[in-house]
Amino acid sequence: MAVPSTDSSWFLPLDRELGRLIRDLDWSATALGPIDGWPPTLRHALAAMLRADAPMAIFQGPEGVFLYNDAYRAIAGVRHPEVLGRPIMQAWPELAEFNRNVLDVVLAGGTLAYRDQHVVLDRSGESEDAWLHLDFSPLVDTSGVAGGVLVVIKETTRRVEVEERLRIAQQAGGVGSFEWFPETGRLEVSEEYRRIWGLPAEGVVTDAMLGELLHPDDRHEAAPQRLDRANPLDYTEYRRIDPLTGEVRWIARRGEVIAHPGQARRRFIGIVMDITARKAAETELAAFAATLQERVAQRTAELLRTQDALRQSQKMEAIGNLTGGVAHDFNNLLQVISGNLQLLAEDVGGNERAERRVRHALAGVARGSKLASQLLSFGRRQPLAPKVVNIGRFIRNMDDLLRRTLGEAIEVETIVAGGLWNTLIDPGNVENALLNLAINARDAMDGQGRLTIEAGNAYLDAHYVSSLDDGEVTAGQYVLLAVTDTGHGIDATIVDKVFEPFFTTKPEGRGTGLGLSMVYGFVKQSGGHIKVYSEPGEGTTVKLYLPRTTQSEDIIVDIDAGPVTGGHETILVAEDDEAVRDTVVALLANLGYRVLKARDAQSALSIVDSGIPIDLLFTDVVMPGPLKSPELARKARERLPGLAVLFTSGYTENSIVHGGRLDEGVELLSKPYTRETLGRKLRQILAAQAQRDAADPATPSVATSTPPPAKALRILVVEDDWLVRTTVVEMLQLRGHDVREAGDGTRATALLDQEAADLVITDVGLPGISGIELAATLRQRFPDLAVIFATGHAGTAGLPDDERSVVLSKPYGSEALTRAVSRLFPAR
Known part of the structure; x- marks a missing residue:
């Protein structure tokens, strides 16, 4: 509310906006009261402040009633003129704590001064950073009592931001700036200049101090020794020595002499840069040029190795795509044949000739399944179910199997180093790999000789890894599994081909050429490395480097042991191939299970939603339709939390396998499988689910739950x-x-x-x-x-x-x- 002007406002300069605003404000509603009651000290200070060109303000009284001049309007921003006459805590609430301290100190007679004080102000509708010079002094009356605070403000935000940008630019560019005063030897330097010279963050810098840090051979390049030149700061390079570590670093300096017209004094301004890396590069380049021909030859060899690795990678990808596409359909066919042969075996029981033919046919199915598995393994498409294994115990447990496989004429020696690390591998695949290597060794020794199996810890360093062609091996700790025979060895001209699929040195009919290919694919898919050492007449050593793990060893249960038992649980079969589906349903019924069937994932989910009790979902991984098998399993478990799930497939792609390994918690039965394998796998999974259910009882209701304890633990x-x-x-x-x-x-x-x-x-x-x-x-x-x-x-x-x-x-x-x-x- 405006009030008429009175003679009491005589001291206000009405040619200034704030003079008029102060005159027209109803001060009776403030702690100061009407203007005619203001103390002389405040009037005189206000008259001087309003006429000043510098930003100034007054905090009057215990509340710090806020008064300011025209120059302060830029600092107030959109808060002007609303903050005029308000207590300072309300005028700038974001600075309340700061201003409370100002009032306490200055009204007690003290003074405060701040330089480049950082504050966060809301003066344009949003918070912004600002930097200010602030000087606070008391306004004292004739009795010496402070009744207010006089504030002199200078905003330094632009300078601080420019200096900060310059500092960041110098730091980013590695450039330090300086001004040299030859008369005193003193230098004004930037923060980056100090860093380049290794100087403390504070303290005076002189040319004598810098001269002590220069390499003795370069001190003639210092500016004081070049004052006789037109530009003592023209470009030069010199070395400085760290007095503590003795480290030598190269510094480049460039500057200009600036003369002002009519003045005898000249300014010496320049920059410095740390060029140690550049000098090292120049030295390296000189050495490189001196050995250019040798390096070109090395680079050419590296390029050829890279091209070979690329061709190998492309070949592996092509084989993987081919085998993956074929494996799914091929294994589905084998599953139909295998399942029906096993059912037929029961129908022809007692007919010796028919039983023999069924056995031969099943053996053919097994060979076809092994062939598909070997192709998938070489193409790195075999789903791995890794476990934490101690290779030493693992190969000792295989001792009887190896001796039966190799025969009595071959001596088997097993050497396991102490303190052997664990490794994360698929136990079934490492067993197959060891058997393949042992069989190859047996054939290479013509049935008699010595086979040595060694397990120990190994470290592949960066130098060795960089010398390899495939680019897939990483330096680090590995568990080494080495198989050595006393056979006839491998010629150096073909040793690099031994991992290629279908390559074999055995006579026709004695091998498929896929054994070592399978071992190679398994090791690579497991993140390991494989190397063959051989000379004609000196035998062969194959070394498998399997990645180390620090996890505790898993307990591996052999589900193939023990009799095959069926059950009476209800199993839902989801399979798009009708022949496979009918065969699986028949096998499950033969094992005593109640069976529901669905042709795709969506149909299976509808059966789950029907409310029919289901104990286990047995689903193919690859099926047509918008709903995929992993999503089916997830939705089914949401509806039936105690549901067990078993996946099956002839080729899993990436739906439940990532990084070549089965996802955690996923159970997979690869096609084709036998009635016995299916039966054992089902009992294993159902038993595991029952154990989980026992450990996870239903949450008690509120009515029957035990009351909470008197005091929580x-x-x-x-x-x-x-x-x-x-x-x-x-x-x-x-x-x-x-x-x-x-x-x-x-x-x-x-x-x-x-x-x-x-x-x-x-x-x-x-x-x-x-x-x-x-x-x-x-x-x-x-x-x-x-x-x-x-x-x-x-x-x-x-x-x-x-x-x-x-x-x-x-x-x-x-x-x-x-x-x-x-x-x-x-x-x-």
Whole structure:
């Protein structure tokens, strides 16, 4: 609300906008009150401030009522004139804490000064960075009491931003700037100049100081020694020496002498650059030029190797595409033949001639299946199911099989180095690879000699890897599996061809030429390396380098052992090939299962949605239609959480296989398969699902659930199986506990570093450090820590037997877990 002008505003310059605004503002609504009551000190200061050309302001009184002059309008921005007369905390809320300190200090009689003070202001409708010079001094009355704060402001944002851009540009370009004053020897230098010269961030820089850092042979290039020239700063290069490390770096300097008309004084301004890398490149270039012919020859050889590697890669891709396309249809045909032959075998039981013919036909199917598998393996299209394996134990377990395969005339020696690392490989494929190498060795030794199998740790360094042609091998740690025979060896002219498909040195009829091709493809698909060493008459050594893993060894169960049993569960078969579908349905019915069938994924999902109880989904991987098999499995499990899933295919492409390996948790039965293989695989998967169901009881309802404890516990669950871990966490959270989770000992230790726990529930068989070792380590830091050890193995050695430990046998439910917790914390 405007009020009429009175004589009380005589001190206001009305030719200035702020003078008029201050005159017209209703000050009675502010802490200052009407103008005629303002103290003389404020009036005089305000009169001077309003006439000043520099930005100035006044914070008057304890609230800091805000007054400013015309020059300040640019700083206020869109907040002008609304902030006039407001308490400073309301005028600039984003600077409230800063201005509160100003009022406290200056109204107490102090002063404050800031240079290039960074602030964030909202003066244009959005926040922006600004830099200011600020000087705060008290406005004191005749009695010496400060009633207000006089503020002198200078915005330095543009200069600071320009200097920052210059600093960034110099840093990015590696250029430092300087100005030299010969009269005093002093230099004004930039931050990058100091970095290039290795100087401290602060302190005076002189030409004498720089001269001490120069290489003795280059000190004549320093500017003081060149003052007799027209331009002492013309381009030169010199070396500086780090006084602490002795490191020598090259510096280039270029400058100009600037003379101002009518002035005797000249300015010496220039730049420096670190050219150490360029000088090294020049030296390298000179050496390169000196050996150019040799390098051209080396580069040509490298180019030829690269071209060979490219041709090999293209060949592998072509073979992979060919075998992948053929394998799917071929294996489907073999599956129909195999399944019907097995069903026919039951119909002709007792007819010896017919049984013999069925056996011969099934043997032919097996040979066809092996051929397709070998082609897929060489083309790196074989789906791998890798496990963590200790090769030493693995080859010892194969000892009987190898001796039966090779015969008594061949001596088999196995050498396993101590401290052997684990490797992540497909056990079935490594067994086939070792058998192939052993059979090749047997044939090369004409049935008698010595076969040596060695396992040890190996390291392939960068130099060796760079010398290889394929470009696929990485330097690092590997587990070496070497097979050496005392056979006739391989001629050097053909040793590079031994991995090519269908290449063989054996007489016609004694080999397909796919054995080593399969080994090669398997090793490469596993991320490893293979090398053959051989000389005629000296035998052959084949070395497989398999990537090391630090994970704990997996327990490998041989599902091919034991009798074949059927079941009475309900299985849904999804298969687009009618002949294959009918054969599979017949095999499953023969095994005693109830069978539902669907011609594609969408039809299978409709059956799932119908509500019919289903125990297992048995689906082909490659089927036509918009809904793909992996998506079918996911949707089916959403509807039926306890559903087991088994995929089958003659060729998986990339739907459930990535990086050549089956996706985690995926079960695959490759076509063609026998009735026995199918039966065992089904029992394995159904049993595993039943075990998961037992460990994952249904969540209790609100009406029947156990009431929460009187006081919640802080519990850490350590379990590498995410399904078990998630279930246990939910059980505990339903009891009202504060639960955290970890998949291994390292993560568990890190969580306890952040926050202590009352109780740790740990699986005994963790990867890396075991649950027993983890508990011992944690109790060194937390002696009273309560621990529940969960284990699926009775009589596990090393478990603590004390009042702060409880052993819980897997599988367990919510009640067993609650009882275990109550034993350790009876009052809770």
